[in-house]
Amino acid sequence: MSSSPYPDKPVSQRTSQATLTNSLPDGCSYGSIPGKDESAAERVIWVDFPPDSRDNPFYFSTKRKVCITMCALIYCWYCSMTASAFAIQSGAMCEDLHCPHLGAEAGIGLYAWGAGVMPLFVAPVSEEFGRRPVYLCALFMLWMFHLMQGLAQNTATALIARFLTGIAGSVGTSVVGGTVADIFTPAHRGLPMMxxxxxxxxxxxxxxxxxxxxxxHLGWRWTWWLILITLGACAPLFVFLMPETRGSIILRRRAKKLRQERGLNDGGRYLSHGEMNKVRFLTALKTSMIRPIIFLLTEPIVMFFSLWVALAWSVMYVQIAGLPYMMRTLYGFSTEQVGLVYLTACIGACFGYLGGYAQEFLYRRYAPTKGVEARLYTPMVAGVLFALGCFITGATASADIPWIASAIGQVVVITGVMIIYVTAFTYVSECYGTYASSAMASQSFLRNMVGGGIAFGTTSMFKGMTVRWALILMGGIASLLALVPFVAYYYGPAIRERSPYSRELMRQEREALDSERVQRELRGMDMTGAEDIEGDVYEKERD
Structure with a gap:
């Protein structure tokens, strides 16, 4: 673990490695590190994954990857469902607890802010100390704070519970992306991210x-009782089916086990590369928390994709917080009718998923010549759809226009937003390799802070500007930010070339894939899973 907030140097610059010998465990090789005396180097044995190792998260069995992905998706499900669940029950809750309507909007905004601040801590910590403990702790917290919400007897308790639930829920929009990056190679991340x-x-x-x-029919508290019951039923899945997926953590544990079992009998101390330059816990934690902020402020890719997805997320929060107001005020809908209009998000998600399949086809076709920028074809369309959907929803938000027209606009918005959101995760995770969670934490911070702020003032904005002009304003901003994927498509390689972090992290990940492929070829092993369809374009860049 490094005390620097920046990525470590690649393995090839740390030490020169000797040829693997038969006396060492598979995957281990001799090397050296500077000793206490500058003239003397200490002989060590580097611990890496053997080729095709089932301990390497990239090459977990399909069954194991399915189980891990299922657990991650379950967590995403509850973290997202709780946002609309709070919005739809907020009216009944406010009547029961005698809180103003602003209290309901505050609950949505506080959830977003909790989900925005915590990734700066959680995501980097998961990179340094492991994903599994983060999931298990966050799952327990999520259950406890939903219980607190259900037992709330006053507005203050309900709002504190919402903020704390957002903290626990942050794992669903930060660490989950890092988990996908842990177990799927760049060539296979598209559909899991989608x-x-x-x-x-x-x-x-x-x-x-x-x-x-x-x-x-049951009352607002039953919203939380049902979530508690079903979430508790899913808890054993995380205990038994969610292993550690962070490769550096697994290697660190393997190196520790080999030191205990073999000591110095093999002519050197067993070490993993992640154990070099170990520092104190608090120093490492500070470094880990600084890294996402550095990425957000200094990395153009992170900065502009974060701004783009922040606007998309804001519109989603406007829909979550403002949909009840919009449908009740303009069309006189009941609570149940408003609930049915939320199906626009389900329909938009389905269309967005189909867009993901189209993107995956285009990626596999053009990645050998365009590299990671081949991830940006459908996002260029999605940016236009997002702006168009805002204009449609705003222009038709009137009592004398059938509500279905506005609902169609909302479907278009969600379709575009979903593709934008997934693009921001997938593209950035490939650009920042092993520090994907830190880059995603930067996105999550800006996305949720902006979205939460918008949620606080949704009703006021609708009353002051009218629903129509508030959404048309969003469409205008979306039109400007629709340029982001076009700029990234044409200038992404040049931007990354000026970024020491993205360039080095992509190179490290690609070197690991190259090494795996070479060793498999030498041993006559199956090459499935080790392919790197972007490799051709980066090979040309190196030449």
Whole structure:
């Protein structure tokens, strides 16, 4: 672990490695590190994954990857569903607890802010100390704070519970992306990332619809009782099916085990590269928390994609917080009818998922010549759809125009937003390799802070500007930010070339894939899973 907030130097610059010998465990090789005396180097044995090792997260069995992905998606489901569940039950809650309507909007905004601040701590910590403990702790916290919400007897308790729930829920929009990057090589991340986005948006619509009926017929507290029951039922899945997926953590544990079992009998101390330059816990934690801020302020890719997805997220929060107001004020809808309109998010998520399949086809066709920028074809369309959907929803938001026209605009918005959201995760995760969670934490911070701020003032904005002009304003901003994927497509390689972090991290990940492929070829092993369809374009760049 390094005390610097920046990525470590690549393995090839740390030490010169000797040829693997038969006496060492598979995957281990002799090397050296500077000793206490500058003239003397200490002989060590580097611990890496053997080729095709099932301990390497990239090459977990398909069954194991399915289980891990399922657990991650379940967490995403609850983290997203709770947002629309709160919005739809907020009216009944406010009547019962005698809180002003602003209290409901505050609950949505505080959830977003909790989900925005915590990734600066959680995501880097998961990179340094492991994903599994973060998931298990966050799952327990998520359950406890939903219980607090259900037992709330006053507005203050309900709002504190919402903020704390957002903190626990931050794992669903930060660490989950890092988990996908842990177990899928760049060539295979597209569809898992798309599934993550699909679950986030589909569950938003599903939660709004289901809990509208629950609130009407059982009362608002049953919204939280049902979530508690089902979330508790899913807890064993995380305990038994979610292993550690962070490769550096697994290697660190393997090196520790080899030191205990073999000591210095093999002519050197067993070490993993992640154990070099170990520092104190608090120093490492400070470094880990600084890294996402550095990425956000100094990395143009992170900065502009974060701004783009922040606007998209804001519009989603406007839909979550403002949909009940919009449908009740303009069309006189009941709570149950408003819940049915939340199905627009489900439909938009389905269209967005189809867009993901189209993007995956285009990626596999053009990645050998365009590299990671081949991830940006459907996002260029999605940016236009996003702006168009805002204009349609705003222009038709009038009592004398059938509500279905506005609902169609909302479907277009969610379709575009979902593709944008997934793009921001997938593209950035490839650009920042092993520090994907830190880059995503930067995005999550800006996205949720902006979205939460918008949620606080949604009703005031609708009353002051009218629903129509508020959404048209969003469409105008979206039109400007629609340029982001076009700029990234044409100038992405030049931008990354000027970034020491992205360039080095992509190179490290690609070197690891190259090494795996070479060793498999030498041993006559199956090459499935080790392919690097972007490799041709980067090979040309190196030449």
């Amino acid at each position: 599934m993550t986005g699909f679950i986030l948006y589909f569950s938003t619509g599903f939660g709004g619809m289901i809990f509208a009926f629950v609130t009407t």
